[in-house]
Amino acid sequence: MNRFAALMDALVFTPARNGKIRLLTDYWQTTPDPERGWALAALTGSLTFGAAKPAIVRNLVMTRVDPVLYGWSYDFVGDTAETAALIWPARPGTNTPPPPLSEVVHGLTSAKRSEVPALLEGWLDALDSDGRYALLKLITGSLRVGASARLAKTSLAEWAGGNGVQASVDEIEELWHGLRAPYLDLFGWLSGAGPKPTVAATGGYRPTMLAQPLEDEDIAGLDPAAYRAEWKWDGIRVQVVARTLGESRLYSRTGEEVGAAFPDVVERLAFDAVLDGELLVVRDGEVRPFNDLQQRLNRKQVTPKLVKEYPAHIRLYDILFDGDEDLRALPFDARRQRLEDWYARTRPPAMDLSPMVPFETWEELAALRAGARDNAIEGLMLKRADSTYVSGRPKGPWFKWKRGPLTLDVVVMYAQRGHGKRASYYGDFTFGAWTGDPENGGELVPVGKCYSGYTDEELVRLDRWIRNNTVRRYGPVREVPPGLVLEVAFDSVHRSTRHKSGVAMRFPRVHRVRWDKPAAEADRLATLEAMIVE
Incomplete structure (x- = not known):
């Protein structure tokens, strides 16, 4: 587990694509089976653990740490896994060796939900903060280390070339869905120790051509x-x-x-x-x-x-x-x-x-x-x-x-922290439109959420505005008064029974931050309803 944690840490702090590929190829070369196969599954999103949920992690941490302290820490850090990894107090005298990645995978795959807390507790005690962070990111399915599945497969092709095996990324993609973790036959072929796997008769996926x-x-x-x-x-x-x-x-x-x-x-x-x-x-x-x-x-x-x-x-x-x-x-x-x-x-x-x-x-x-x-x-x-x-x-x-996108001026109502490198900033916005004239009884009703479309510089200013104007908190959600207008672009709008407004946008994103526009001049719900595709 420590080797996998070190790989994750290095990937996060290596921005260059070629640098990430070198890290991965070295890992494939120096890590034995089945550890490298489980790491590949984790990096490509092929590992899921139904019995391990973020709520289990939170509840487990609060058996060792004061819940109020945990809440303050989470509010500052903005990420469950990172907060738990940093705040976890190991018990004195714990000498259990760190678990290998394969032990974690097999343990979580076979465990019942009631057995997961005890497993996690033992592993968290045996690992340092980096290992705990990698473990918790792994089980919650949110690695986000800047290495896509395609990049991982590219590194496999480069590693194979170093072993004298001609294997393209497209060939690996062609085989991928006919194989199962920990990919022993795949690594056998790419290392030159075995034949190329055969999946022609399976219901495998073929890489898609995009435009x-x-x-x-x-x-x-x-x-x-x-x-x-x-x-x-x-x-x-x-x-x-x-x-x-x-x-x-x-x-x-x-x-x-x-x-x-x-x-x-x-x-x-x-x-x-x-x-x-x-x-x-x-x-x-x-x-x-x-x-x-x-x-x-x-x-x-x-x-x-x-x-x-x-x-x-x-x-x-x-x-x-x-x-x-x-x-x-x-x-x-x-x-x-x-x-x-x-x-x-x-x-x-x-x-x-x-x-x-x-x-x-x-x-x-x-x-x-x-x-x-x-x-x-x-x-x-x-x-x-x-x-x-x-x-x-x-x-x-x-x-x-x-076709060109539709646009609408909306008012930010609520905000949450983002994810990954934006986990410390309030950049996930719920926004609304007015049901009528706000000076004559019109109210804001939510019409969508967005978390993209702004620059890093705009995010810093948006985050500062949210923090300075928060009027209520609902767990991780902050409520703000009408005052921040966004021009959002979206592809279409449809009726929805799941939203109080009765409408839902498709693919909303921030087109422009309207610092210059008063909230009362944002668009009305009727304007959005007129765009509905029946």
Whole structure:
């Protein structure tokens, strides 16, 4: 555990990408199995411990520390794991050796919830403050060390090269979802001690091809004849993997399995193909707003009523595999024809083809895009006719030409601390709009939350304003009087029964801090309601 803690600490304080890769490659080289495999799982977000919750950590700490002192400390530090790691008073005479990472993983995986506090207590006593911090970050699932899953896999490819093994990041990505922690077969291959793992027959995820954003002023430099256009639908990108010899699965664009929330989709995947598309809610042949899809996302249990009210549907963009045939090296036009042919003979339920948008000039396409918001469409996708399907976000083959965001002036009502490097600052805002004239009985009602869009310099000033104007505290939440106006940008707005205002924004972010604007001049709820997509 101490080696893993040292790696975490070094990653946090190494800002350069290449420096992080060197730290990781050294760790893979010098750490034995299965320790390095569990560390890889932790860094890539593949480790979860259902029985270990932040509340258990807080309650455990308060058996050793005065609750008031803990509360003051947490308010100053702003992070449960860091507060507990620093304030934990080890018992005199404790000589238990620090646990290896594998012991922690196996212990938490097999423990019942009632057994977790005793396990944690013993480990916390055996570790120093850095080890305690790493342990608590690990079990609460919030490492945030500035090393993404992609970076970890990049370091694996570089380490393999040093061992004389040719392994690209894309190859590792291709295998990833067919492997299980602690990845003994993966490390065996990359170290040169074993063969490359075989996952072709599994329901594994294939790395997704993504698009670059396109600004209006940049489109003039592109040749319209070289591109094909499709609508950018307002759902979530998914990969459908249905294999006759393996499992049928549904993945998000980042490789997260989402099929549990959509059993009505997964159970009907009776074919052998890998497809790329958009997950939507379609009712009576009409694509519903994203807010309807949110009713299905991240559900642990899906009732027949939910399935009936919010029927899931996949709008297909691309085909990656037709049976065992890998089509990704074909140009887009050829893959599109193969997709149309596959769809014509298969006719899968609850799926259709995303239609192509014919055009000859950018002006013609821009006019079509201008009306996209009225049809619950995010904008347009532009794809080069000759583009192969490659992983990542290469510049040039695919572009997303989104419609411009909506904006609204709102008033900050509540604030909480942020996360990671912003954990000490109040930068997570709940904001509201007026129900009417504030001087004639109008009140503020919450309409959204945001935690991004401002600079570090603006955050310091925002944090100071929140601290100087707090009127009440509700645990970690601070209430402030009407006085701080934000101009927020958002993609769309929908009706919501979960909010007092009856509306919910999609992807709100700070566009501008309106220090110059009086709170009474912020926008009214009626203005937001007029933007609702039904």
